[in-house]
Amino acid sequence: MRSLPVIHRHGTTKRYSDSTAHQGTVYLVEVPSLEGGDIRAQTSNLLANVDARLAEAGTDRHHLLLVQVFLTSMDDYEGFNAVWDHWVPEGTAPARACVQVSALAKPGWRVEVIVTAAVPA
Amino acid sequence: MRSLPVIHRHGTTKRYSDSTAHQGTVYLVEVPSLEGGDIRAQTSNLLANVDARLAEAGTDRHHLLLVQVFLTSMDDYEGFNAVWDHWVPEGTAPARACVQVSALAKPGWRVEVIVTAAVPA
């Protein structure tokens, strides 16, 4: 018999979990808690949410592996980076993709991120 | 000498594999088998394909880690969720991202998903 995989979830609803972790890797998706505000306000809010999700999973922003950034406008690229560059601890930046999509699930959202990070195994 | 990584693939063509698995994690991408139909029909079809791919890899929908959903219209968001919410086993929902893209590879497709799931190691 092969061993069954153990998945650690947080904030699980019918539709999604706030995070899932398995064998030393955690996955989470974040959107802003607010629908208004400019890109800096939304990014600050979203990255604070990421910090909270990482803490729940037993890790932190020093252990990012891959971050995918979805913006609704590349006009927000500089504003996102201004907050991001300050948030990422020096020497620990993850691989990062950034693309502009046509829309996110709520009209007021300007940014959504997918985070893959390392957690103690 | 470090050990060489062993990758388990299914449905490998010149361009892509239906799934790849490595050290307890499986990756797969699904699109609908049909180009017509509304979002509910395409989603039901696509998620049945996901079930088949997960089974080939030795796991199932109880072990989802991250699902990325690409829709061609947010008008399809509710229809996708109606099928999704019924398909996901209670208490096992993955982290989930959902964005609207400009187009998928075939004009008739309304949805594409990327699935990361746990498999017995």
Place this chain on the structure above:
Amino acid sequence: MRSLPVIHRHGTTKRYSDSTAHQGTVYLVEVPSLEGGDIRAQTSNLLANVDARLAEAGTDRHHLLLVQVFLTSMDDYEGFNAVWDHWVPEGTAPARACVQVSALAKPGWRVEVIVTAAVPA
């Protein structure tokens, strides 16, 4: 005490790393080094960059797990595939997603990819 995760990074700047690796999996994002040129030129350039990043991480294109392709136009789908199909070693193709986004970070870029690959643990 659980053991701290060890992350191997290459090309780390304030904003991103060229690649990050953890427990046998490497993550990297690539864009073309040139902003001009057609899709074949940009794809050839980008995939050569991927080869270089994989080599730095101690692996190669035979060990791809998942590749996400973001194109700015599906008119470039055939051109991308023409280069891709020649580049992927027979029998080793990864799971692969391909979507059209509204824009990438630089106006001249036609393609961006996210690569997940296996590395010796």
